[in-house]
Amino acid sequence: MANALPRAGAVARFAPAVTALASSAGLVLAEMVPPGQVNLRGNPSDPRFLRAAGSVLNCLLPVGANTVQSTDDITVLWLGPDEWLILTAPGGETELIERLRAALGDVHAAVTDVSGNRARLRLSGPEARMVLAKGCGLDLHPQRFKAGQCAQTTMARVGIILHQLDDRPTYDILVRRSFAEYTWMWLKDAMAEYGGTIAAG
Amino acid sequence: MSTYSVFSLIKNAFSNHQEWDRAWRDAAPKASYDVIVIGGGGHGLATAYYLAKEHGITNVAVIEKGWLGGGNTGRNTTIIRSNYLWDESSALYEKSLKLYEGLSQELNYNIMFSQRGVMNLAHNLHDVREGMRRVNALRLNGIDSEWMTKEQVKEFVPAINIDQNVRYPIMGATLQRRGGTARHDAVAWGYARAASARGVDIIQNCEVTGIRRLGGRVVGVETTKGFIGAKKVGIVTAGHSSVLAAMADFRLPVESHPLQALVSEPVKPILDTVVMSNAVHVYVSQSDKGELVIGAGIDAFHSYGQRGSFHMIEHQMGALLELFPMFSRLRMLRQWGGIVDVCPDASPIIGKTPVENLFINCGWGTGGFKATPGSGWVFAHTIATGQPHALNAPFALDRFTSGNLIDEHGAAAVAH
C-alpha cells in the first residue's frame, strides 16, 4: 500500500514544508517534509532482537543513551533503553515496517508506524543554541551535546526529541504534530532578536 | 488580661506603652494535664481555647516545638471561604466561617477578617458546569454563593482581563461574598491570648519526641523538656502529622508536600476581591498592607523542607498575568513554602486514632487556615467527649477503610 500522496507539514498554515535547507549564513527555521517514522521497541539484551533489527537497518542499534546511528537511508535515534525512532524517506516506512516485522518474527518486539505522530522542525545557524536555551534546560554546550546526539526533553512546555545534525549547529526538533504550531510560534518569537528567518519553500 | 480597645491604647500611650501585659503567658510544663494539644498553630490553639470555653477543661497544655503559628498558620495566603462541594465539607467550613465572623470581638483581638468576596473563575465549559453545580449545592445548603457572568466579573474586579481572545478566556465565575481574608498571625495570637487567659498553658520551644502509652492508652508525651503526663492527647501538627503518628506506631493516609506562596511589593489598592482560578492555576488577593498575595498548586514531591521548586512560581506568574496583564511590572518581594498534609480525597481527618485517648486532626492539605476556628471547635468537642461531633464524624480515619471518602479534588485542584 505504498502511498505517494503528498504529505502535509504540521505548520502548513504558517509555512510550507521543505525538503532541504538552503545553505545560508544566518539563523533559519523550517519544517521538513514529514519523514517516514517507525517506532521500534525491543529488548537490547536479546541478541536475536539486535541481530534482526541490525540486519534490516544495516547498522547497529544505538544502545548508548542519547546516541544516533545513521546510514544513507535511515537515522536511528535512541529514545530509551528499549525504544528507538527510525527516520526514513517519506513513504519509506511501509516497506521498512514489513521488513522489520518479517526479520523479527516471533521475537518480542513492537514495530509501529508513527510517521504522522511528529513534525520535524529544523533550526540552523550560529545562534540556534541560544534560541533553544531560551526554552530547553539541556546543557547544549558543544562539549556536552554534539552533532550525532539526540535527547528526549522539553522545550517551552513541549516534549521534544532534539537531534543535533552538525556543528553549525543545526538541530532537528521532533515534536508531536498537535504541538507543532505552538512550537513554531515559540521558536519564531525566540529567534526574532537574532534576525532569524523562515526557510523559503 | 487587660482588654484591648482604642481607649486602652490611648491610656497606654500616656505611659509610653510600658504597661501592656504579655499577650499570653509563656508557661513551664506542669507534671501532667487533662489534655495536651501537640502543635501550637491556629488549629491547636483554637482547640485549647474551645476546650476551655465550650467544655470547661482548662488544665490544658499546648506544646509547640518552635514558635506559635510558625507552621502553616503563618505561611498561608489567608483565604477564608466555605464554598465546598460536598455537604459534609461545606457544613464544616461554614461552621468555621461563622465562627470567623465574630472572632475579633470574641477574642478581643482584631484578626482583620475582611469579607471582600472570593471569586472562582471559569475558563471552559467544564468549569462552568462545575461552578453551577457548586453554586446550587451551596445555595440549597443555605450558604451564600452566586454565579457571575464575565461582565459581572469585570464590574466586580475592574483590574481583571475578560478579553475573549486570550488563551483561557474568562467565561464567568462563582462568588462567595462572605468569603475573604484574615490576618493569619493574628488568628494564632488571638487564640493564644484568649486560651492563656482561660488558664491554658502555652509551652513554646518544646518538641515532642515520643508518645508514651500504657496498655493501648496514651499516658503522656516525651518532650525536649521532659515527660509530661496527660489523660488525653490531641495531635494537630499539620505538615508533620505522619511523624507524630509514627511515634504512636500507626500510619496515616497522608503525604507531606511543599506549598509555595509569594507576595508583591505593596501598592495602593488595586484588587479588592480574592480571585482564584483552577484552570490556569493561580489565586490572588491584596492584603491590607498593599501586597498582592499569590499562591498556586503544590509541588509534586514529598518534602518537609518548607520550600519547593522555582518552576511552580514561573507557572504561577504566567497564570497571574493571563488574568491581570497590568501586574506585569509589579515585583515579587518574598517567596516561601509551607508543608501541607495531603489526604487522598483532599479532605481532613479529625477524630480518634488506633490509640485510646489519642486524637488526631490533620490532612487539611491546602485548606487549613480557613478551617481554623471550626476545626478547633469540633476537635475540642471530640477530645472532651471522646466522640466526634456530627460535623466531623464523616471525617474519621476509618473512612479510608469503608471507602466513604469525601472527594474534594474537584474543589481543591488549586491550593489555597
Added chain:
Amino acid sequence: MTNTHRTPTGGTVDRSKTISFTFNGKSYQGHAGDTLASALLANGVHLVGRSFKYHRPRGILSAGSEEPNALIQLERGAHTEPNLRATQIEIYEGLTASSQNAWPSVEFDVGAVNNLFSKIFVAGFYYKTFMHPQSMWMRVYEPIIRRAAGLGKSPQEADPDIYDKMHAHCEVLVVGAGPAGLAAALEAARGGARVILADEQPRFGGSLLGSRGETIDGMPALEWVAKAEAELRSHPEVTLLPRTTVTGYFDHNYLVMAERRTDHLPRGSKPGVSRQRLWKVRAAQVVLATGSHERPLVFADNDRPGVMLAGAARTYVNQFGVLPGRRVVVFTNNDSAYQAALDLHDSGAAVPAIIDLRKSVDGPLARKARAQGIRIITNSAISEVEGGKKVRGVQVQALAADGETVTGPAESIACDLIAMSGGWNPAVHLFSQSMGKLRYDEALAAFVPNLSVQAERSAGACKGSFALPACLAEGAEAGRAALAAAGLDAAEPARVPTAEALEEQPLRPLWIVPGKKPVGQKGKHFVDYQNDVTAADVLLASREGYQSVEHLKRYTTTGMGTDQGKTSNVNALAILAKSLASPIPQVGTTTFRPPYTPLTYGTIAGRDVGELADVARVTPIHAWHVEQGAVFEDVGQWKRPWYFPRGAETMEEAVRRECRAVRTSVGVLDASTLGKIDIQGPDAATFLNRMYTNAWLKLDIGRCRYGVMCKEDGMIMDDGVTTRLGPNHFIMTTTTGNAAKVLDWLEEYLQTEWPELKVYLTSVTEQWSTASIAGPKAREVVAALAPDLDLSAEAFPFMSMKEAVVAGVPARIFRISFTGELSYEINVPSHQALHVWREMMRVGARYDITPYGTETMHVLRAEKGYIIVGQETDGTVTPFDLGMDWIVSKQKKDFVGKRSYARPGAVDDGRKQLVGLLPEDPAFVLQEGAQIVEDADNRTPIPMLGHVTSSYYSETLGRSFALALIKNGTNRLDQAVYAPLDGGRIVKCTVTKPVFFDPEGVRLHG
C-alpha cells in the same frame, strides 16, 4: 543652577554626557553613569519620599539595593513602575520620576498628621482596636487602612515590554564582581572552566567603584578591575553579566538571575529586545562574593533626610563625584567610616567632627584623620538631630559608663549630612537561601556563613572578611577550589592579587544609641526605615511576649519592607536580644527567602504570556475548521470545534441543524483528539484484562469492544473502544482529556507491577487523524471514499474494523458509534488527513454532509445515554452507579479496582445512580449543575438527592432532557423530582431511564 553638589573632578560618571530628567515635576540634569539618587544629590535634593506609616520626610540612605527610603514611582502610563530604588535607577534622557506615598506633595504631605498620633500607632496597634462595632471594620476602618498602606501605584495598563528567559550551565558561577568575585572568576577562567560572572551593578568592581586610593597589584584598583575584566573577556568560556542580580538560590545548585537589559535606556527605545531576562543557571559550583551591607546606627531621629550610611556617602563622592553634604558629621562605632570622612574631606567637604561611640581610637585611619585636622569625639553619641526635612545639625553628648545613657552637656554641631556606620553585615542572603547555616561572629557583631549544604563557597566581605587583601586572597582561593571541585585542573599556580592591608580597630556594638530622653519618649530611634519600626516598637513587642524573631518581624513588620530588612535585621535582632538579656545567637536569626531583590512578574512569566501562554493543540484538520468559521472549545490544551455556525446562526440554531443532519442524513466530527495507544506483545490481551473491568481474552481479530478503566479505589477513570488488530496487537482509544494520563497509567502498571508481562505500548494519538462519519447516509459517503470496501452489515458489522484505502490513503475504518447512528470512524495518517477530509466533504456534498462540533456530539450521545467521563463522572462514580453493571466482569478474579467494590462504601444505600430527567416544560432546558431535591420546596437548607450532569434541547425528541446522578435513582423511575433554581424557580422533572433515543440500537446495527 544645576549640579550644585558635583565635585569639579573625580568619579566615573561621564561628564561629557549630560542627561535631563524630571523629578516631582521639576527638571534636573545629571551625567551618564549617574543613578537617580546620585543625580538628585548632585542637585542638592535629599528629600525624596515619605515613610510608610508616619509619612516622615525621608532622604537617601544608601547607594545600593539595600535602600529602604528612596522609593520612586518611575515613569507614567503603561511604563509606570512603583517602588523602585533611586539608588539603582540609572538615569536616561527623559526619565520621569516622582515620590510616593505623599499627597499633595513630598514637601507638604497631609499624611504627616499620622506622626502626631504616632504615640497610638505603635507596633501592632491595629490588633487592639477597630473591632467595634463589628460592621465598621469592613465599611470604615479597613478601607482607611488600605488606602493609607501600599507605597506606589500599580500600572493600569498591560505591559508594553517583553521579557524572556535563558537556561545556562556552567562549572563556576561567581556572584558579585567586586574584588573577591573578580579574583575568583579569574582563577576559574584560567583553569578553562565555563564561568558566569554576574553583578547587580552596571559596572564591575563592586566596592572598589566607591573606593579611593586603594591599589591592587600595584595599580589603582579600578585599573586592575578593567584589566581583570579584559582578561575574563578573552576567555571564550566566560560569560560576563553586569546589571544581573542573582536573586534566588534553589536546590541542587539551581540559581535564578534577573538581567536588566534595557532599563538603563529610554523607554521603548529597543523594540523587540526583552526588557529583562530571567537566567536559570545550573552551576556545578558557586562562588558567593556578594559583599556586605552597612548597618545604620539606631539613634534618635536617625531618619532625617541628610542621614546617610557612611559607605554610601563615600560612594557618592568617589564613584559619582557628588558631595552628598558640604558639612558632614561622621557618626560611627567602627573604623570604616573614617575612610568616608577622609574622602569627603579630601573632596572639599568640611568634616567638623567624627563622633565615635568607642571609648578611644588610635588606628592608622584615626591617626590619618587627626593628621588632616579632623576632630574626633570619642565615647560620645549624637543625642539629637536638628532639622526636619533636612539635617541642620546635631547635638553631641558623652556616653555614660555603661553606654545606656548620655551624660554631660550637649554640644551643637552644625552640619547638612550625618554619615553613619554601625558596622557591616555580610550579605549572606544567597548563602542562607542555599540552606547554609550561619554563625554569629562576636568580633564583627554579624552573622557569617558557617556550614554549607550545597556546592558553594563564600569569599570576601560576604564571609566577613572586609579587608581588601583578604577579599582578593579568599576570592582567588574560592575560584581555585571551585575549579577543583568541578573536576578541572588548574593550568598554573594561583595568582593572588596583592593589596595593602590596613589595620582596623574593633567596633563597639551599641544597638540602641541613647538620646536625650528614654527610647520611645522623644525622638524616634528607627530600626526599619521603610516600615517605620522603631526601637521602642521592638521593645514593646518583646514586652508583650512576641519574643521569637519571627513573632517580632510579624508583629512589628520589621524587615518586611521592599528592602527585606537588609539594613535592619541585625539591629532589630540585637535589640530584641538586649531586651531579653540573651546572647544574640540564642535569639536566632531570620530566614532569608528568595528573591534577594524584588523581581518583576513579567520576568518570571517570560514569554509565557499572550498566545504563548499555553500550548493550543490543534488537529490536522484545524485549518479547515478555521476556514469554515468554527467556534472552538477548549478541551484540555486542545482546540476543538464546538459548533459550525452558518451565517447569522446562534449556537442553539447551529446545534439543532447539526443534530438534524446527523439523525436524518450524515454529519462528520473531527475526532482526532481521542487518545490512541498501540499495544503489542504476547501478553497484550492479559494486560487489557487486568486494566479494564470487562473481559478481553476472547475478542476476535478485527473486532472492537468498549471498555471502562477504573482506579484501584473502584472509581471510573476513563473509557474508550479497543480493537484487536492481530493475535498480539491491539489499538486502544481513550478520551481526549485523559490520553496522556491513561498511557502513563498503563506504563506504570506494566513497568512497576507486572514487568513480566510482554507488552509494548506506543502512543499513536497523533499518528492517526480521525473523521467520525455518522448518520443514515454514512455508508454512502464511506462507499464513495473507499469504493473497494464491502460495507454490508454482514461483511462489516457494528463493532468491527477494516483496513482500506480511503481517497488514496491507507486507512483504518472502525464501525463504532458515539451518536447512536450508523457510523464509521476513518483513521488516516495525520499528514494526509486534510486531503482525505476535503475529499470526504466533496463526495459527501450530495448528502449535504454536515460538519458538527462537540456540542452536537454531546447532545447526540446524551440522547443515547452514553456517558462522558468527567461529566457524568467526577472521580466518585463507579460503573455500577452508572447502571453499567454489565461492563464489570463477575468471572475475573482480579482487575484494577475490583477489590474496592467489596468495601462497605461501594454498596452503600445512599449511592447515586445515573437516570434520565424530563422537565415538565419540554421547552425548558435545565441548567447543568442544577441540584435535585425530593419536594417542591424553596426552603434552605434542604437535603439534595443529586445533580444534573448533562442537559440539552433535543431536536430529535422535540423537547428538553437531562441526565442526572440521583440517590437511589434506579428506584425512582417515573417519579417526580424537583430542581430548585437560582431565582426561585422550581422545575418539576420526571425520572426516566437514561436512554432517550433508539433504545434497541436498531440504527447502530443498520
Added chain:
Amino acid sequence: MLLINCPWCGPRDETEFSYGGEAHRVRPADPSALTDEQWADFLFMRTNPKGAHKERWVHSHGCRRWFNVERHTVTHQILNVYPPASAPQPVQDIEAANGDAAPASSQKGARS
C-alpha cells in the same frame, strides 16, 4: 528545581519527570484475600518519613522509564538512584551490547 539523574538518560531537570510516591509498595497478588483494613492499608497508608525517602519517579519527557530514588525529604539531597531490577539496565559498553548484531562493515557510526 531538582536535578535527577535518570539511570538511562542522565541528569535532567525535575520538570522532565513525574513523581510516583513511595517506592517498593507491591500490589497484593490476590486483593480479594485481603480484609478491608489490609486493602485500605495498601491503597492509602504511607510512611511519609521526614528524612531519607525511597520514592518512584518516571522520566515522562525522556525515556518514559520508572525508577527509584532515595531522597532526603528535608534537604532534598538525592542519596541514591536505582532502576528496578526487572527493567532493562543502562548500557555502558555499546559495542559489547550489540555483539555480533550487525556487520561492522555496514557501521557508519555516529554522525550528523
